[in-house]
Amino acid sequence: MEEKWEADRRHAAVERWLVAHGDALYRYAFLQLRHRESAEDVVQETLLGALRSTHPPDGRASEKTWLFAILKHKLADRARACRHSPLDQCVAPDDKDDVDANIEDIVFRDNGRWRDQAPWGDPVRHGEAQAFWRHLSACLQALPGNQGEIFVLREVEGLSLEDICQITGVSTTNAYVLLHRARLALRRCLTDAGFGPDSDP
Amino acid sequence: MNLMLGCRDVARNVSRAQDEDFRGWARMATRLHLFLCPPCRAYARDIAALHRRIGSTKPDGLEQRLSTDVRQRVHDAIDNEDGTPS
Numbered sequence: 001m002e003e004k005w006e007a008d009r010r011h012a013a014v015e016r017w018l019v020a021h022g023d024a025l026y027r028y029a030f031l032q033l034r035h036r037e038s039a040e041d042v043v044q045e046t047l048l049g050a051l052r053s054t055h056p057p058d059g060r061a062s063e064k065t066w067l068f069a070i071l072k073h074k075l076a077d078r079a080r081a082c083r084h085s086p087l088d089q090c091v092a093p094d095d096k097d098d099v100d101a102n103i104e105d106i107v108f109r110d111n112g113r114w115r116d117q118a119p120w121g122d123p124v125r126h127g128e129a130q131a132f133w134r135h136l137s138a139c140l141q142a143l144p145g146n147q148g149e150i151f152v153l154r155e156v157e158g159l160s161l162e163d164i165c166q167i168t169g170v171s172t173t174n175a176y177v178l179l180h181r182a183r184l185a186l187r188r189c190l191t192d193a194g195f196g197p198d199s200d201p
Numbered sequence: 202m203n204l205m206l207g208c209r210d211v212a213r214n215v216s217r218a219q220d221e222d223f224r225g226w227a228r229m230a231t232r233l234h235l236f237l238c239p240p241c242r243a244y245a246r247d248i249a250a251l252h253r254r255i256g257s258t259k260p261d262g263l264e265q266r267l268s269t270d271v272r273q274r275v276h277d278a279i280d281n282e283d284g285t286p287s
Contacts, residue, residue, distance in 0.1 A: 007280070010279050018267070018275065022267040023266050023267050025267070026266065026267035040267065040271045040274075043271060044271055044274055048275065048282075104212075108208060108209050112208055112209045112210075114240040155251075155255050175220075176220065179219075180213050183216050187247050187248065187251065190251070
């Protein structure tokens with residue numbers, strides 16, 4: 001009887017996490033792995049890991065932040081395993097070049113002023129949300145280092161800087177810099193794609 | 202205290218203002234620069250628009266949503282661990 005009650009409790013907890021955070025966890029995993037099945041697998045591992053966790057979220061961490069932190073560990077485990085695996089099908093997070101140096105050097109002149117950039121101007125009517133997210137997703141994947149990861153946690157998932165620093169292990173100062181570079185690069189990328197954020201249908 | 206910030210500094214401040222309550226002289230200097238500088242105003246407008254656009258549309262498309270199969274797989278995995286079919 002007690003075992004049945006415990007099993008029901010576990011199913012109910014997982015169902016609640018899936019409904020509330022499943023898509024967010026998946027988006028984050030997909031951004032890192034660029035592979036649908038691998039991202040789904042790691043989300044599954046995350047939820048099962050959360051069930052086994054002896055450290056459920058307390059007052060300091062929201063459930064979402066807690067789940068993201070577990071996911072981050074699972075992704076790191078997977079990356080380590082992939083480095084030691086001869087299997088071709090092992091999908092590791094992209095090792096993107098961290099020399100972003102310099103989106104700032106790209107968009108600004110030596111004198112600190114902006115280089116010419118086509119203004120977004122009137123909204124381009126590209127239509128649906130799906131097109132916007134497709135463009136944004138492509139631009140996010142082109143960002144170097146962990147800029148895309150930090151941007152997604154902040155702007156898409158709406159986490160606080162404090163939570164993001166806790167999940168990713170970057171300092172607050174570094175998070176500001178990474179977000180700044182991500183925004184500069186995304187604006188440029190979306191502009192190049194002919195797609196401004198105001199392009200609502 | 203420097204009231205005449207360059208565009209690079211202002212772009213950093215514009216970004217930072219999205220993430221924290223940005224006050225003091227830096228905020229005033231940034232506002233003054235934005236008032237005088239159309240390219241920086243355009244940047245501030247675009248960054249705010251991007252934020253609004255992301256906030257106002259749900260992520261959509263295959264790559265943005267967890268498939269329904271995963272739900273069943275997770276529940277099955279729990280049953281396997283427990284040895285009790287649901």
